[in-house]
Amino acid sequence: MILDILQQHDVVSKQHATATPLTGGVSCEIYLIEDQQRRFVAKRALAKLNVEQEWFANTNRNIFEQRYLTYVGDRLPNYVPKILNSLEEEQLFTMEYLPAEYKDWKKRLMVGECSVEVASRIGQALGDIHALSWDDSNVQALFDSDENFYQLRLEPYFESLISNHPSLAPQITALIERVATNKRCLVHGDFSPKNILVSAKAIKIVDCEVAWFGDPAFDVAFMLHHLLLKAHHFGQSDYCALAQHFFDAYQNALGSSHYSQLEPQHIVTLSLYMLLARLDGKSPVEYLNADKKAQIRQWILSQLAHPASSVEQLILGVKNDVH
Template identity: 40%
Template sequence: MRRIFLALGLAAPEEEVRAQPLAGGVSSGIYRVDLRSGSYCVKQALPKLKVAKDWKVPVERVFAEIGYLRTVGAMVPGHVPQVLGEDAASKSFVMAFLGPEYRNWKAELLAGRIDVETARATGAILGRIHAATADDARLAAQFANDADFHALRLEPYLVETAREHPELAGRLLQVVERTAITRRVLVHGDVSPKNILLGPKGPVLLDAECAWFGDPAFDLAFCLNHFLLKAAHLPACTGALMDSFAGFLQAYWPQVRWEPVAALEQRVATLLPGLTLARVDGKSPVEYLAEPQRQAVRRAAIALLQQEPASLASIAGSWAREFA
């Protein structure tokens, strides 16, 4: 680690470089380094994720994240961390450290502090990224990370859930196949509140190691899923969470110019219940749901999968009736 800071000119030759591990994340080692030149964040990809089920992924995914942050940083400045340098040998990179003025969106939601404007801002930023990268052949070649995306997202979420629910395997695997072959925009792949910091200039997207040129429906469904899951955990906040669900989409839809909104919405609506079920029965279950809540989410998600909802409004309405 000392080598990269010396190479970047961030540490003096005689200066000691100490790394302090930071909490959070299941896929990487994340460290804070304080030097005379400032404070920095180092991220190093792990070959095996810190979850109960066996989940091994290629460490080369770190280069997809570096590429995403640099690409998107030029499109929405200030809404992703600044990459300062990388070290190919250790599969790690250095970012600017974001201090205590940045709040974690997941922590805010779990505390019951639901801000619809945050959801709108996130939807708008994601829409800008998708619109700016749509059908870009250069980016499609750079982020042709199909195998990594399958290993990081499609297999542990949807394929694993199909194993747990063989009666639903046909529907789930059909969604997997459709998602895998739809290549339209630069996808973040992990648009989750835990990976979004709320700072002075609005949301900042973190953890882009799943970056892939693919289906924008995945980013949308992945984020919307968390409003549903938080409603199951905090039923008193269901109204505000469903308002956030709607606000996120209202800010996102006007950016869509690469395909009809109705076509994209239909893919999101059929993907979303599968991802919801995956967060109780896949390889990465959410940790905050008690067993009765997990059972309720499972029942509601299965019902939606069987109905094959045509619109996201119908999913939000059904969820509100179930959990409010």
């Protein structure tokens, strides 16, 4: 099917092109396209995500992913793979196939490879993108994707927690409202280690189909909660150091005038609820057993009762807990 569309648009030949499925995501179909000497990637969104619980989302999110890659690629080309063909009507696009030296950061983290230089590079990239798009009405119009963000993030990560944690319903409802209305810049929406491809000297940000003009704290907390979860999982404070270097570099790149408009307590609260969502939401992490989940859940709930007042305190709290 994908080859048929590409052939209709004269992107590939009818005689030599092949499509090989690639793995790694739950929300889309991705293919390696080979056409004689050319190799590139084609991507299209799925209506039903490949997770255990029922989770549907509008496939037009592929359009917003195309726009993210184009917007960032035109202005900060070192941070994203090059988009080759943008077929918005078909909700399909192609992009460059990166060399084998690029590995997703999650795989490196899961084998204990903790580079503070990489963490700083990633923090700077996020800060640069947020600063570039800050309060830009044109970007807001281009990424007016509230419905998609609700389907892909607010409902599965936060609303779905209420059935398991009914006592937290008022706080969760307030958090959803705040995130939904705090619109300041272009948000990736899935800014996690698995979506950062890392080589010796560069990074590439991928899987930006949740792209949205919204709350910058969401992207920051999304990366922080992944790093802090791994600190708990491995019992290693090295991951806390990564979180701090990422956050420091983000602040520096964003700039003091923009950062002064963010509330650290909001980032802390988002990070804690994201941690809880990876245990009890629609998209739980795959590497935690039941005992470890119970241990981390107890820690999260104690933190929600008496949350840290700053990101630095949150990271220090995890560091002290894993020792």
